[in-house]
Amino acid sequence: MLIGIDVGTTAVKAALFDQTGHVLRRFSETYPTSRPEPGLAEQSAGDWMRLVTAALARLGEGVEVAAVGLCSQVNTHVFTDEQGDPLFPAITWQDTRSAQEAAALDARVDTASKLNWWGAPLPIDASHVLARMAHVAKHSLELWNRTRYVLAPKDFCLLHLTGHAVADPMTNFGILDQSLQPIRPLLALVPGAIERLPQLAGFTAVTGRIRHGLPCAGAPVVTGAMDAWSGLLGAGVVEDGQGLYLSGTSEILGIVSRERRPAAGVIAFADCEGISLHAGPTQSGGASAAWAARLLGTDPAGLSALAAGADLRHVPLFLPHLDGERAPVWDAEAKGSFTGLTSTTGREELARSVLEGVAYSARLVFDRLEQSAGRGADVIHHAGGGSASDLWCQIRADVLGKPMKRTAMRDAGVLGAALMAAVGCGAYASLAEASARLVQYDRNYMPERATAERHVDRFAAYCLAYGQLKPVNATFR
Secondary structure, eight states: OEEEEEEOSSEEEEEEEOTTSOEEEEEEEEOOOBOSSTTOOEEOHHHHHHHHHHHHHHHHTTSOOOEEEEEEOSSOBEEEOTTSOBSSOEEOTTOOTTHHHHHHHHHTSOHHHHHHHHSSOOOOOTTSHHHHHHHHHHHOHHHHHHOOEEEOHHHHHHHHHHSOOEEOTGGGGGGBOTTSOBOHHHHTTSTTTGGGSOEEOOTTSEEEEOOTTSTTTTOEEEOOEEHHHHHHHHTTOOSTTEEEEEESSSEEEEEEOSOOOOOTTSEEOOOBTTBOEEEEEOSOSHHHHHHHHHHTTSOHHHHHHHHHTOOGGGOOEEEOOBTBBOTTTOBTTOOOEEESOOTTOOHHHHHHHHHHHHHHHHHHHHHHHHHHHTSOOSEEEEESGGGGOHHHHHHHHHHHTSOEEEESSSOHHHHHHHHHHHHHTTSSSSHHHHHHHHOOEEEEEOOOHHHHHHHHHHHHHHHHHHHHHHHHHGGGO
C-alpha cells in the first residue's frame, strides 16, 4: 500500500493506493489562512503537521504501508529554530509583504545572469525565498538570528516525520541553476541565506522513516516534490508535447519540451528526472471561483450551475487578479475587475464571466509557454479540483483551442506523491513506468468551433483591459 499526501493551499489531501493506482481510502481536511493586514497571508505550520499526522492515522490503520510521499504548495515558507519549531506564522505564496525587498534584489540581477541561471528572464518576486529572507532579516533581526531552517510545507513535515531536514531541487528552483546547483552569487545577496537551507535530494530518495510514536511508524518517506511537479506526474505528463493544466487555488500550466527559447514571465525548469518542464502559475484560479461563489450565495459547484444558464450576449469580462497576478506578468499591483457590466447582467452572467476570466489567464500563460517550449501542446492533461466542472473544462478547451484529457483522480498531486513513493520503495523502476501504470483518465474535451471563435475577441479584450487598467490599479496602493 502507498500513501500520497498533498499539503495544499487550503487543505491537506491524502489517499491510500494499491500498487495499481486504485484509491482505497481518502482523507481531506481544510485549515485556515490568516490575513491580518492587506498583503499578508499566513498559515500555522502546526496545522500542516497536525493534519498530515491525522491523514497517516486514518489511512494507515490496519494496513502495512510500503512508502509515503509528500508534495506541497510552493513559495510558502516557514522559518524554524534549531529544533524545527516555527518562529512565527508561515508566509504563504499569496503574501506580498516582501515586494520591496524583491524589487531591490531583482534590480541587482541582470538579464544575462537570469538566462544563465534559469534559462529564462524570471523576475525575483515577493514570493521568492530570498525576498522573504531579506524581509525577515531587515524587519525582525532577532528572529532571523534564531532561524536555522527556511522550509517549504512538505519539508517542514518531512523534518517532523523523520527528523531529517531535506528538500527536493524543484521546490528550490529559484535558487538553483540549470545543473541543479545552488546559485552562490544570488544567495550571497542575502548574507546567511545559504546556511539556512536544507540539503537537497531527489524526488524518490528515501529521506528517512517515520519516527516511533507517529502513525505508520517505520514506513519509509521519500523527499517528494512541489505541487506542480507532483501534479505533473499524477496527471501522466512525462513526454515531450504533453501539456499540463492543474486547477486548484491557482492555475498551474505547463508544457514538456526539451527545446528552450527563453520567454519572459514563465519558468523553464532544469531537466529533472528526464523531464524538461516549462511552467507558469497564476495567482487566482479556484480562489476566484470560491470568491465569486461566496458573493453569489452558492458554492463552486453551484457557480458552474449558475454559469450554465448565462446569456452569452451579456457576459462581462472578468480579470481574476484579486490578489495580484503571477505568471506571466508578475504584477503584485494587479487588481480584479468586471468590464462590460450592463443592467441586463445577472448572477448567471457574472458566474460565467469568472469561469471565462480564469481560462483567459491560463491562455495568457500558455501563449508564453509555447514561446518558451518552442512548440504547442498536442494534448493538455487536466486535473485538480477545478476540473470537476464539465462546463469549466469545456470553457478551457474552447479558450485554449486544445483537446483536454481529464484525469480520473482529480487530486493529481496526491497521486503524484504516491507515485514517487512507489518508485522510492522499488515497486516501479522509474517515474515514467509508474505514471503509465497508475494514472487513469475519465473524459476528453474537444474545442467547439463556434464558442472557440467567440473567445478569440474576448481574449484580446482581456489582454487590452489588463494593460489599460495598470495605471488605475496603481492608485489602490
